[in-house]
Amino acid sequence: MKAANYVDPGKIEMRVDATRPVPAPGEVLVAVEACGICGSDLHMYRNNTSRDHLARKTPEGYEVPGHEFAGRIAELGEGVTGWAVGERVVGVTGFGGGMADYVTVPVNPFQLVRMPDGVSFVEAATTEPMADGLQMVRKAEIRPGENVVVFGVGIIGLGVIQAIRAQAIDAGRIVAIDVQQARLEKALEIGATDVVNARDGDVFAAVAAICGREESYRGVSANVPVIFDCAGYIAHMSGPPPLETALRLVSLTGGRIICFGAFEGPMTIDMMPIIHKEPVIMGSNGYAPEELVQALELMRDGKVDRNTLISHSYPLDAISDAFEMQCQPQAVKVMLDIREQVAA
Template sequence: MKALVLTDTKKLELSEVAIPEPAPSEVLVSVKNCGICGTDLHIYHGDPGSAEVTPPVVLGHELAGEVVAIGAEVTQVKVGDRVAVDPNIYCGKCKYCRSGKVHLCSDLSAVGVTRNGGMGEYCTAPEANCYPLPDSMSYEQGAMVEPLSCVLHGFKKLTFRPNDRVFIVGGGFIGMLFLQLVRNYTTGSIVVSEINASKHEVLTQLGATEVVSQITSDLYSQFDVVIECVGKKVTIENAVKCAGKGAQVLLFGVPGPNEVVEIAPYEIFSKELSISGSFINPFTLDEAVKLLDKEVVNIEPLISHRIRLEEVEHVLENYPKLQVSKALITL
């Protein structure tokens, strides 16, 4: 089979490799679509993903496809099923798994991160990690189940009141997912900060009350809910500054592992802010499938590039220049 193998930092090789055999509790998926995530970009440049990455490995953790073979112990998934794959595999034994916080697993592994993933024609995954797709859903939508499930985990950390003023920092793919969820759950105003003016029109169409190109001081202390979707020092610091009294701040954007921000503790104290993080996607994939199937969340305006495996490295090398919102690989 054809697969794109990460062999080292900033080195991808399109190779012919053997089709993997599923273990007794696994299935073999013929991958139809696979998304490129910001985490893939981090891994490509040598940073960790949800876990440490050891090349050689086939990346791709946002994937959907058809089950073409099953292991001897598989009972709930059958050949021919259309599935989205939850990449995250938990040990079930550590104190976090045993207390219901599986996403904080001490021995977390992941399809497309610590084991071969969806940037190849075939991929194995545990039966428990396969979520059936209704016939009404496309494989493109199925590949977006994983990122939406991550956004849902962060979204569920927040409490919205009808007239809350919401600020989303970053109007890229993740910001657009958050925007659609927030608009579906609140009637309040939603302001989005997005430096790329070419995205402003679609952000308005998706429900933004106002879109601004930069964060200025007149936005400070104005918002009841702030969702940071960029993961840069300046955007994280500004997210806290824009939070009003009693506000909730969700830090969702993924910073570099050595990124350090400067936040005045007195601001957290005096405003009585609630600041939280959000890591991967525990128990949210079923809901993500339903939201996409019912088109409560529309991914079509969010996909900026449809590509083949041969084009992936070019996209990763030129991500900012190409103004990628979401690149989707067709296999």
Template sequence: MKSLVMERKMELSLRDFPEISRAEETLGPRDVRIKLHTVGICGSDVHYYTHGKVGPFEVTEPMVLGHEAAGTVIEVGSEVTNLSIGDRVCMEPGIPDATSKAARLGMYNIDPAVRFWATPPVHGVLRPTCVHPADFTFKLPDNVSFAEGAMVEPLAVGVHAATKARVKPGDVAVVMGAGPIGLVTALSALAAGCARVFVTDLAEKKLEIAASLSPAITPVHAGTDDLTTTVMAATENWGADIVFEATGAPKAAAGVFQPLAPGGCVVFIGGQADPIAYDAGAAMVREARVENIFRYAHVFPRCVGMLASGAIDVKPLITRKFDFNDSVRAFEIAASAPMADVKMQIELPQ
């Protein structure tokens, strides 16, 4: 019953992990027990591995990694009626306090008490099984694979961003960053109604993948092309209706208002380790609306529905898969940030 354990910064091991508490593994009446099948490697997982912390969350004792997951229900609680043994599912990894003010207002993702997989002190799911509330577990249709199911979690970020942007049919958008979150945001923007999406990055291969996703996506190389010039030339000098910042890079984030149209919206997705430069004057003269997102809320069923219907196809984003026994090597490769890879996933033994 091995798990992928982050022992400390830059040290991983595959080993038995009895430290997972009895409370975490006890099946409640509204819970299901899930055998994990596929788990994606997220940038936050890698950041914990390479830096030992993400923002205020610091790994001070061994922790199991992984939160982008899909698997099979193997046990159900006595009050569960929406799921059955054998159902293929994906799981929303953040569990709020249902009695909190944030949860009662519908903003459960920003509940300070939320317990999120692979965020200290909560263990992740690169392990054989887990127990999870049925209310945050979603059945996968027959035509949605485990690999696609494990992509629902990052896709939820893009869908939440497009929702906060209030996309209108025919909008022009810019996505800064062609990593996994940037590309699912581009797909979400198109699904929400954007007529055209410009995607910018420094990695040529990632831009090629972006361009292959839709003829409505225009790649812009951040090292050789000027984003603002390109967008203005394509919009009769008006600019983009929406700019999504998905790089997490201070230099990129500082320029979000330059390609933005008057009255446009900027959505900050990429997490910033330090304060960024914010051009208040550029925002003011455009009367720009600025939104920030933290994970997602109320979008998992929408994501599953779009994957099932073909409205969004995430399969081209899955660029490499690893066997569970190669998990340590998978993280070592992910930490090297290969330019040609978007999403790496780990498949657990069945």
């Protein structure tokens, strides 16, 4: 079996001699068609962040990443009922394994869901990050006219914007913040009203110019009640972590900050705005099972276009090139087409 093998930071390869997994009781074996490279996979690729739960070991000792994928059921484990070999499914795993010809998936509504007709495998491989976005938007409870800021518009942050627009939520300004121009342009294309490139200067001043400035005994802020931190903390990036800037930006009263982006280790930030402004800071980890289904229904009904977010596609044979491309500024979402072969 072909499978990716994560070796060390900056080094990932393909192996052709990995053992094909066997589904345990309560599992199915999925023949993978497409698998996305997630932001968390990149954190691991850069510096081993969360390696212990992002890569699944084969009997040979290969460490196979990939936790968001789509394919067909190839085999049923003991006791599995209600599913059939050949069904098109989305799989989500907690410990990788999807960047391979085959991967086992437990049968439960958090990790296995049927694909509707009219949705391609490539689109469906973005279901999990879309569901993540739906949960974040649900938690934020955006009220009519409220301005929104999204830090980090990779596949997750773009999914947040798509979730807001697809559900016809009556937001005010939707401001996307990133350091990559290609991603900011994509954010405008799918529904952001404004973009700010954090490399261009003072993010607070730029957002306040768009959304308005507030000042009282509580301090100074921009008029932004809702902030999604989809960037987290990337150790090699200069400047304050996005969460610190979010605390400066968030409204003087009633603010909500939803944190999703991974953190590459401890960080130091100014926490005093928490006392002054009393915002609610919520973590968001995953999704509700119904949001996996909702994400697929939005794709089927044409309310979100996930294909437009896929900037590059590579065969599994070119796994190293795929990861290197995902690190580049022009990449939005890099997809692995597992069944495609490198041209001779």
